[in-house]
Amino acid sequence: MKDEITREERVDNLKGMGCSRKRVEDARFTQGKGNYVDDIKLDGMLFGDFVRSPYAHARVKSINKDTALKVPGVLAVLTADDLRPLGLHWMPTLAGDKQMVLADGKVLFQGQEVAFVVAEDRYAAADGIEAVEVEYEELPVLVNPFEALKSDVVLREDLVAEDGSIPAGAHGPRKHHNHIFTWEAGDKDPTEEVIANAEVVAEESMYYHRTHPCPLETCGCVASMDKVNGKLTLWGTFQAPHAIRTVVSLISGIEEHNIRVVSPDIGGGFGNKVGAYPGYVCSVVASIVTGKPVKWIEDRMDNLMTTAFARDYHMTGKISATKEGKITGLQCHVTADHGGFDACADPTKFPAGFMNICTGSYDIPTAFLEVDGVYTNKAPGGVSYRCSFRVTEAVYFIERMIEVLAIKLNMDAAELRRINFIKKEQFPYKAALGWEYDSGDYHTAWDKALKTVDYDGLRAEQAQRVKDFKAGKTRKLMGIGLSFFTEIVGAGPVKNCDILGLGMFDSCEIRIHPTGSAIARLGTISQGQGHATTFAQILASEIGLPADSITIEEGDTDTAPYGLGTYGSRSTPVAGAATAMAGRKIRAKAQMIAAYLLEVHDNDVEFDVDRFAVKGAPEKFKTMKEIAFAAYNQAIPGLEPGLEAVSYYDPPNMTYPFGAYVCVMDIDVDTGVPEIRRFYALDDCGTRINPMIIEGQVHGGLTEALAVALGQEIAYDDMGNVKTGTLMDFFLPTAWEVPNYETDFTVTPSPHHPIGAKGVGESPHVGGVPCFSNAVQDAFRPFGNTHTNMPHDHWRIWRTANELGLHD
Amino acid sequence: MSKKKHVTLNVNGKTEEFLAEPRELLIYTLRERLNITGPHIGCETSHCGACTVTIDGKSVKSCTMFAVQAEGAEITTIEGIGGPDNLHPLQEAFKEHHGLQCGYCTPGMITRATKLLEEIPNPTEAEIRFGMAGNLCRCTGYQNIVKSIQAAAAQMSAAKEAAE
Numbered sequence: 001m002k003d004e005i006t007r008e009e010r011v012d013n014l015k016g017m018g019c020s021r022k023r024v025e026d027a028r029f030t031q032g033k034g035n036y037v038d039d040i041k042l043d044g045m046l047f048g049d050f051v052r053s054p055y056a057h058a059r060v061k062s063i064n065k066d067t068a069l070k071v072p073g074v075l076a077v078l079t080a081d082d083l084r085p086l087g088l089h090w091m092p093t094l095a096g097d098k099q100m101v102l103a104d105g106k107v108l109f110q111g112q113e114v115a116f117v118v119a120e121d122r123y124a125a126a127d128g129i130e131a132v133e134v135e136y137e138e139l140p141v142l143v144n145p146f147e148a149l150k151s152d153v154v155l156r157e158d159l160v161a162e163d164g165s166i167p168a169g170a171h172g173p174r175k176h177h178n179h180i181f182t183w184e185a186g187d188k189d190p191t192e193e194v195i196a197n198a199e200v201v202a203e204e205s206m207y208y209h210r211t212h213p214c215p216l217e218t219c220g221c222v223a224s225m226d227k228v229n230g231k232l233t234l235w236g237t238f239q240a241p242h243a244i245r246t247v248v249s250l251i252s253g254i255e256e257h258n259i260r261v262v263s264p265d266i267g268g269g270f271g272n273k274v275g276a277y278p279g280y281v282c283s284v285v286a287s288i289v290t291g292k293p294v295k296w297i298e299d300r301m302d303n304l305m306t307t308a309f310a311r312d313y314h315m316t317g318k319i320s321a322t323k324e325g326k327i328t329g330l331q332c333h334v335t336a337d338h339g340g341f342d343a344c345a346d347p348t349k350f351p352a353g354f355m356n357i358c359t360g361s362y363d364i365p366t367a368f369l370e371v372d373g374v375y376t377n378k379a380p381g382g383v384s385y386r387c388s389f390r391v392t393e394a395v396y397f398i399e400r401m402i403e404v405l406a407i408k409l410n411m412d413a414a415e416l417r418r419i420n421f422i423k424k425e426q427f428p429y430k431a432a433l434g435w436e437y438d439s440g441d442y443h444t445a446w447d448k449a450l451k452t453v454d455y456d457g458l459r460a461e462q463a464q465r466v467k468d469f470k471a472g473k474t475r476k477l478m479g480i481g482l483s484f485f486t487e488i489v490g491a492g493p494v495k496n497c498d499i500l501g502l503g504m505f506d507s508c509e510i511r512i513h514p515t516g517s518a519i520a521r522l523g524t525i526s527q528g529q530g531h532a533t534t535f536a537q538i539l540a541s542e543i544g545l546p547a548d549s550i551t552i553e554e555g556d557t558d559t560a561p562y563g564l565g566t567y568g569s570r571s572t573p574v575a576g577a578a579t580a581m582a583g584r585k586i587r588a589k590a591q592m593i594a595a596y597l598l599e600v601h602d603n604d605v606e607f608d609v610d611r612f613a614v615k616g617a618p619e620k621f622k623t624m625k626e627i628a629f630a631a632y633n634q635a636i637p638g639l640e641p642g643l644e645a646v647s648y649y650d651p652p653n654m655t656y657p658f659g660a661y662v663c664v665m666d667i668d669v670d671t672g673v674p675e676i677r678r679f680y681a682l683d684d685c686g687t688r689i690n691p692m693i694i695e696g697q698v699h700g701g702l703t704e705a706l707a708v709a710l711g712q713e714i715a716y717d718d719m720g721n722v723k724t725g726t727l728m729d730f731f732l733p734t735a736w737e738v739p740n741y742e743t744d745f746t747v748t749p750s751p752h753h754p755i756g757a758k759g760v761g762e763s764p765h766v767g768g769v770p771c772f773s774n775a776v777q778d779a780f781r782p783f784g785n786t787h788t789n790m791p792h793d794h795w796r797i798w799r800t801a802n803e804l805g806l807h808d
Numbered sequence: 809m810s811k812k813k814h815v816t817l818n819v820n821g822k823t824e825e826f827l828a829e830p831r832e833l834l835i836y837t838l839r840e841r842l843n844i845t846g847p848h849i850g851c852e853t854s855h856c857g858a859c860t861v862t863i864d865g866k867s868v869k870s871c872t873m874f875a876v877q878a879e880g881a882e883i884t885t886i887e888g889i890g891g892p893d894n895l896h897p898l899q900e901a902f903k904e905h906h907g908l909q910c911g912y913c914t915p916g917m918i919t920r921a922t923k924l925l926e927e928i929p930n931p932t933e934a935e936i937r938f939g940m941a942g943n944l945c946r947c948t949g950y951q952n953i954v955k956s957i958q959a960a961a962a963q964m965s966a967a968k969e970a971a972e
Contacts, residue, residue, distance in 0.1 A: 026903040029911025030918060031895075032846020032886035039845040121840070123831065216850045216858055216912045216946050267848070267912030268946045300851045528910030528947045696906045699949030727855035727944075734941040735950040 010609045015548060016541030017755065020692035023533045025526075034265045037220045040235050042293040045222070046075060048286050049125040049296065050279070051115040051132045052306070053107035056143070056377040056720020057155070058136040060103045063115055068131035073124025075290055077132060078116040078282060080104040091251055091281055094274075094499055095351060096170025097180070097342035098158075099380060101278045106139070108155060108340030109379045110720050111305035116282040118294060141720040145314065145337040145374035148178040155340065155375045170342075171351040171373075180342050180373035185356035185433045191368035194329035198320030202408040206400055207789045208393050210312035210337070210378070210714045212304050213385040214732065215527070217267025219307050220297035223283035227291055231258050236280060238263045238555075239273040240565025241525060243499060245557045247276050250500075252284060263555035269527035270704070271383035272308045274345040274567050301725045308345075309378070309714055310385030312337040313355075313393045319401045325409050327420045330364050330432075332397060334371040336382075342373060344382030345567070346389045347497040347504060353389025354488045356433035360398035361442050361486045361658060362420040367432035377720045386704050386765035388489040388568040395485045399770035400787060403482075403777065407786055412459070413778075414450055417484050418443065428751075435488060437656045441684070441748045446484060449660035449682045452744065455480075458664060466782045475670050481663035481775025485767035489759040490573025490655040499564065505650040506574035507561035508582040510539065512643035514632040516625030517549035520582070523563010524575040525555040529697070529761055531571060534689045535579050538755060542583030543590070544610035544624035561646060569657075569759035572689065573750075578649035580754040585645035589631070593643075594622045596636050655750045655758035659683040661767045665775040669806045672798030674710065674776060681767070682744040686758035698743050698764040705768025707733050709776075711793040731793070780804060813876050819844065820888030834870040834878055835859045838885060846886035846915040850944070857943030860916035861885045867923045867942070886915035889922055897960040897967075898922060907956030909947030917943045921957050929968075930961055 005013075015021045028034050053060075065077035080102040083089040090098045103114040117128035142148040142155065154160055154177045161167055166174045171181035195201055221236030232254055238244045238261060245261040248254065266273065279296040286294040298307065314335040320328045336352060338344060346353045352371035359367050384390065402420075406413035421442040422429045429437040458480050465478040494503030507523040520539055524531060532552040540547035554560055563575060587607060594612035595602040598620055605612040613621035622630070630636070631643040664678040681698055688694055711731035715723040724730045749756025769790075776792040777785055783804045788796070801807060812827040817837075824842060838844040838861070850858035852871050859871040862884040890896035898918050901907065908914045917940070924931065924939040931939065936957050937950070945953060 022903055023906065025911065026908060027892075029908055029914045030899040030902050031891055032844075032915040034911045034914075036845075036848070036912065038839075038849065041843070122836070123829070214946065216856060216910070216944065217848065218850075266910065268910040270946070297849075300853065530909070692906050696909060696948060696952060699951045700909060700947045701949075703949035704946070726853050727851045728853060732856070732944050732946065734944060735937040735954065736941040738937075738950050740951055741949065 007609060014540040014544065014546050014610060015537060017537050017687070017689050019690070021533055021537055021547060021690055023530050025530060025532050036217055036265045036267055037222060037235055037237055038297050040222050040264065042222065042224060045293040045295055046118050046120060046286070046290060047122050047125050048116050048118045048283055048294050049122070049129060050113045051117065051129050051134060053103065053110060053112040053114050055107060055136055055138055056110045056141045057108060057139040059106050059139060060114065061135040061137055064133040065115065067133065068117060068128045071124065071127045071131050073120040074117060074128035075120070076118040076286065077128065078102065078285060083285060086285065088251060088281055088285060091276065093341055093343040095342040095344040095346065096348065099341035099343055101281045109377055110722055111302065111379060113278040116286065118286045118290060141377045141718070142178065143376055143378060143716045143718060143720050145335050145376050148374050148376050149176050151178065155377065178375045180338055180375060181351050183352045183371045184369065186368040187366060188368045191329050191331050191366045194366045195318050195320045195331060198328055199323045200408055201318055201320045202401065202405040203318050204401060204404045204787050205316045206397070206787060208311045208313045208315060208396055209790055210309050211385065211708050211712050212309050212714050212730065213270035213272035213383065214304060214730065215268030215270055215272050218298035218300060218303040219273055219277060219279065220295070221280050221283050222293055222295045223287040224293035225287040225291070231260065232284065233260045233262065234284065235262045235264055237266050237273045239269045239525060239527065239567050241555055241557050242523060242562045243502060243564060244276060246502060247500065248284065261557045263525045266525065266527040269567065271310060271345070271385045271567055274383055275308055275343055277307050300727060304714065304730055305722045305725050306379050307381065308383040309339065309381035310383050311393060315393070315397050317397060317401045319405050321405060321409065325411050325416050325419055327362055327364050328366065330359055330367040330401070332358050332369045336371055336373045337376050337378060338373050338382055339376055339378040339380040341380040343380035345384065347491055347499060349496060350389060353384065353391070355390040355394050357391055357435060357486065357488045358394035358397050359431050359433055360395060361422060361484050363422045363426065364432055369433055378716060384568055386701055387762045388487060388491065391487055392766050392769055395766050396770045399483045399485065399774065403774055404786055407781065413482055414455060418446060421446065436653060437486065438653050438750050438752055439748050440486065440656060440658055441746065442484065442658060445658065445660045445682055445684055445746050448744065448746065449662055449680060453662045453678065453680050476666045476668050477779040479665040479667060479775040479779030481665065481771045481778060483661045483767050483771035483774060485763070486656055486658045487569065487763050487766050488654045488656055489569035489762065490651055491568050491570055492654055493652060494650045502564060503650065504564045505648050506563040506570070506578050507646070507648045508575060508578040509561045509646040510582045510586055510644060512586060512628045512631065514629050516545055516628040518545055519551045519553060520579065521553045521560045522575045522579065523561050524566040524571040527566065529571065530693045534693060535576065537689055538576055538579050539583050542580050543586050544607065569762045572757045572759045573655045573753060574649060574651055576757055577651060577754050578647045581649055582645045582647035585647065586643060589639065589643060590624060590627045592639060593627045593630050593636060597622050597630055652752050655686065655753060657683065657685045657758040657760060657763050659763050659767045661771040663771045663775040665779065667776065667779045667797060669801040672794035672801065674792065674797060676739040679739055680742045680744065681764060682746065683760060683763050684746045684748050685760035685763065686747065686749045686753065687756035688745065688747065689757060694760050695743050697761045699741055701762060701764025702741050702768045703733055703738050705765045706738065706772055707731055709769050709772035709790050709792060711791045713791050815875050815879055817878055817881055817883055819883045820885060828875045830874060830876050832875045834873045834875050837875040838870060844885050844887055848912055848915065850912070855944065857920060858913050858916045860920045860943060862919060862923055867920050886919050889919060896922065897963045898957070901956040901960035901963065905952050905956040905959055907948065907953045913943060913945045917945065917953060924957070925961055925964060930965055
């Protein structure tokens, strides 16, 4: 057979790794044909919604549902008493705690689920909610974790023994009835000693405020119990559908093979859709009770007030260095506000997530971290909002501590970073708090970033601006925000990462069809990341069939292999690896088939783009398409028919993407309005699968970083009322407020990942938050500012200027 | 609840008649009654724009309008803008320039953009950013949405010139 096209054309035809393949998802989304959970309609489907507590802490004295049951269209009202006989009035959390499904005698946060009204439609459900009579007795409210640790008020009576003693929790001994755990990493005494004897020590306390992932689509589900076949189907906004299936099985007693969990299209997740929420449990129970499908969809207030907050870390640090700026030690203490139940979504052994990546990108010989988790009268959650577990907090902490140390040393913060970076030759690098960084080349990335933005020129301009400001020529200050981050993603190795005992491997199953197309199913689930596009690219390069001929399917537990889902940038590091490994199994069998067809020994053929060719005789070959057909139509001695493979991939290590960001900002000291003049983002996510999608992820992550740094928060008043429960008060930036970003990259492949990829979706958020924050703080550095807390909204920036005497 | 009212709407060229309570929101009518699920619900307070439709030539957030208020109106949703055989240039441009990720804001975003380009056929970047500020996106950071709208505007202008 004559080869009519060039090798380069054959590579292009595959649309494999490295090309900006257009997304296969977009046709349906641009035509309004996506299928999100609220688009699902089933015959006789009912609608459930919650009666929620107006109080942050109260006893529930009584619930009267008689009037509600008379409301037209209302079929049932469930309370904790109805769920108790089933043992479903409480449910386990991902953090080893338990959480009330419906208020069991008391409520612990505003918006807590008190009763579940099941009705024919949303309007009837709303009428029913109005008619449920709940009598509350208010209790003292604790919204400050430091006060909670001193208070006599017991938030969780269920966690205090009858004799008044405090039993240990899931993560060890508890010091107080409102204390959840103490978690430590590193060496306490040596660190304290290094800091006590250091030439220079900088100290700072900072509050990383509570915020929320707030995807545009809220959480929801449709539960349908088929009593004839005994099968429960649960469609929902699940970032981890298999884990949800296992949890539903464990708490309901329905055998796992009789539960089908489906994640349809998901309108953004960002961590919000990892956990299990009372709405899911109540919908399942309501479907069992009524025999009909039941839908539950949060409204925006429900979403912001009750499901999955993020951050809320009070962090205190000490960093020590020599006079020349070489860092010698780091100490960090965190008081972590977890709300009324500990429902943080972290691997079991990591109650503070990967906060122990807080030594950042620096070669810090000695470090110690201690985290205290605390109950308060706030909503439970503690999810990783566009980051790996608590990595935003860790990176914010170290990138602020570096700035504070630079001020103390009277040194340039870029230079301080440079002299402390882990050097390229030090990788794999064992950090003081335990992680082994797989790879990195920080100096190259940093130099490229500073050169591109003309860092020295920016500093000169800034110095001139300060002079002009002092001379009364301008009212605008200039801030240069720097950040260099190292993420830790791709959880993770089964030896140390599990959720509810389920190892955090992931999976891919491939079936090649006779005519040379394929379907691959994965244990992950896209929420906008474009998996159907990019995983097909990985496979195209691995198996030599065009990406356009490969369907990627996720999210249906009846068909997809078991996996732990999509969050913490784990899809590419874990499921992407499984995809490559399954592809290699396909290729191994294809090699044997090709050798048989070409009548040579297995070792005498080699893979080349889309075919196996005889070594030294490239004109003799069989394309993967021909091989696929042969797998189904020829009896090949020693081989089973068909061409399929499955891989379960347990990663040997995390991956460690990194990046260098610079933000240039002009701040009007009289209005407090920051104007982002320039934002440069260099990301190193290892091997790049689809540059177009990477760039899109970076734009999005930076915008969510801008939101968090400059205004987005879940705020409470002293009574535990949520002050930011709608999009009127909760800041989501519009196109008008967002700048254009410049993206750049270096490529340092992961040495242990089959294709060298590291993950990118969360890096821009992790690195972006400190970069925006540092820009604001840097503008005020010449006037004596050391640190101010986020969010830097206009009012707080104005207040900083005012406190520094800039309005005098 | 109060007495149902007779409502007549023209949605995507088709006349729809029904009885609805005065409190029935237009987004509910579209999604639940008429099975037009392109417009989405994101906030219920007119902030996010996921529910944007065109009513009598104006961009409207259908989550804060009652169906009865739309009596007699001509309504266009994403479903009426273009389909597999007649894609609108904006639908093509959003795909070409990666102007979407999760897709949840996309129907409202494109619906709004069709009106923006009628109002200003060749908008500047600032005009696009200002004109689209009523539609929130959590995924893209807007940069590629702006690029998509610019590309569609250029294509539509070129097509119009060629036709003249």
